[in-house]
Amino acid sequence: MNHLKGIDINLGYEEKSLVSEFDFDLRSGQIIALLGLNGSGKTTLFKTLMDTIPLLGGDLRWNGMSMRDFSVSSRQKIFSWLPARRAMEESLKVYELLSYSAAAVNNEDVLKSKRTLEVMTKITDLMKLHPFLEMPYHALSEGQKKKVEIAAMFMKDAPVCLLDEPSVFLDISNQKEIADILRLFAKEEGKIILFSSHDLALIENVAETCWVINNSKIEVSNNIKKTIEEYTERDYTEMVLIEN
Amino acid sequence: MLVLFGVFLILAYLELNWGSSGVGIKDLFSPSQEYSSVVFYEIRIPRLLTALIVGASLSFSGLILQTVFRNPLVGPSVLGISSGASLGVALVTLAGYSTLADQDSSPKVMAALIFALAILFLLFGVANRFKDNVSVLIVGMLISYLAGAVVDILIYVSDNEALKEYTLWGMGSFARMTYTQIIIMFSLLIVAYLVVYNKRNLMNQYLIGELQEIAPKKKKRLVFLLLVIAGVITSFVTAYCGPIAFIGIAIPNLLRFVLKITNHKYLLLGSIVLGSVVAVLCDLISSMPWSTRSLPVNAVTSLFGIPIIIIMVFKSRYKGL
Numbered sequence: 001m002n003h004l005k006g007i008d009i010n011l012g013y014e015e016k017s018l019v020s021e022f023d024f025d026l027r028s029g030q031i032i033a034l035l036g037l038n039g040s041g042k043t044t045l046f047k048t049l050m051d052t053i054p055l056l057g058g059d060l061r062w063n064g065m066s067m068r069d070f071s072v073s074s075r076q077k078i079f080s081w082l083p084a085r086r087a088m089e090e091s092l093k094v095y096e097l098l099s100y101s102a103a104a105v106n107n108e109d110v111l112k113s114k115r116t117l118e119v120m121t122k123i124t125d126l127m128k129l130h131p132f133l134e135m136p137y138h139a140l141s142e143g144q145k146k147k148v149e150i151a152a153m154f155m156k157d158a159p160v161c162l163l164d165e166p167s168v169f170l171d172i173s174n175q176k177e178i179a180d181i182l183r184l185f186a187k188e189e190g191k192i193i194l195f196s197s198h199d200l201a202l203i204e205n206v207a208e209t210c211w212v213i214n215n216s217k218i219e220v221s222n223n224i225k226k227t228i229e230e231y232t233e234r235d236y237t238e239m240v241l242i243e244n
Numbered sequence: 245m246l247v248l249f250g251v252f253l254i255l256a257y258l259e260l261n262w263g264s265s266g267v268g269i270k271d272l273f274s275p276s277q278e279y280s281s282v283v284f285y286e287i288r289i290p291r292l293l294t295a296l297i298v299g300a301s302l303s304f305s306g307l308i309l310q311t312v313f314r315n316p317l318v319g320p321s322v323l324g325i326s327s328g329a330s331l332g333v334a335l336v337t338l339a340g341y342s343t344l345a346d347q348d349s350s351p352k353v354m355a356a357l358i359f360a361l362a363i364l365f366l367l368f369g370v371a372n373r374f375k376d377n378v379s380v381l382i383v384g385m386l387i388s389y390l391a392g393a394v395v396d397i398l399i400y401v402s403d404n405e406a407l408k409e410y411t412l413w414g415m416g417s418f419a420r421m422t423y424t425q426i427i428i429m430f431s432l433l434i435v436a437y438l439v440v441y442n443k444r445n446l447m448n449q450y451l452i453g454e455l456q457e458i459a460p461k462k463k464k465r466l467v468f469l470l471l472v473i474a475g476v477i478t479s480f481v482t483a484y485c486g487p488i489a490f491i492g493i494a495i496p497n498l499l500r501f502v503l504k505i506t507n508h509k510y511l512l513l514g515s516i517v518l519g520s521v522v523a524v525l526c527d528l529i530s531s532m533p534w535s536t537r538s539l540p541v542n543a544v545t546s547l548f549g550i551p552i553i554i555i556m557v558f559k560s561r562y563k564g565l
Contacts, residue, residue: 088453
């Protein structure tokens, strides 16, 4: 059972704090959706967890230990990350991307370990990636690329998965597939999954808890449906008010 | 691999057997063997070893740099190292401190080495202030032009004799290294290979953007290490043998094209093996065994390397950049 806890955390940039005084407590198997307008701090929250942006205040604890003293490598092993846009060598074949991603956490020579092969088979089956494995990444459509990147994220067998807008570019059947795979990895593999999205259907479909970033605070809610309704109404009203 | 090894054995035999003196391997065992053994141990064996090590080193650095800059058209010459070495040699030869008659090549080698390393570290000094690798590349090229300008001035004011010597150095040769230098270069290459091989997984993670996204500090350390290694190796090779053209760009491309893989576990060793075999082949052609004259190595490596690069540009897996 893994356990990620934030105590009174403060995040943003030196000149501009985005979120302040946020406490949270996440355990294996939880799926959290992160909502907020553009620029409200969703990606910044992810990057702060991974320590690519320094934490402005408060403390993060991994299984009870303060993450302040963690090395770059041990942090890298805790999180796997799906950026909105990945800067990668696009000539790589899909199976190469998947296997290098797997090697990021166990640091073995790729595809040697039995566990890696098992996960690879499982993910390619679930996401129906077999036809693409030998194809170079650049030859895929935007939706296929996204799918492959999500697969690569899960190939890196880290306990916490952070996904920045996983459903962008995906058609309806693929969106459903992603929803299924997120639920499955949370339930069977005990991953902690935190994803940001503007896709309200996906959020309603998979998330158990919702974090809404609003005015530098994060509101936590377990009633997804109600939260989404309030969120859309409020933001819509705000936008109308601003426009007038 | 076995095929390559077979090819290598044949090439090595030919390289040792043929030369402008007309001595062959069988002469080693003939009664008048003194002359032949001098030719062998003083000329042909060092030359074979030099070609092997230089080819391996350049193609190894080329591979590393192509990974760091994620660009298949980058080679060891881009960091300004060749120009640095050229400037050093130009200063020594064109200012008249070393002449064609000099048997001792050490002033040239020292000057080339000092200037190549100086430019390398100047570049790193600047590079640390930049966030992205492309800036390093651009500054490297600009430094090359600066060094080139100084060389041009030196050429303009120098006499014919000195000019000829400088030009000859610039054409590259595998016939300049002593056994000591070969041993230094060989140990350097072994150490470099072991260090970089140890980072093979990180290099793969660099290709997929994992390091850049999630561990930027690790990425910075890796890039710095790789640049230093590629830079130092290239500096030594260029100082000893002159700027050898296109091996460093062409071989890693050829290797990726033939093997159809990107995994550094295999590419690193592959670049060394293929680089050394091709360098021996080029040297063999340049020595023109059918005649008593020989061609400059650079002409042969260019004739060999440039068509490969052109084909790769069209067919490469590197379509992303």
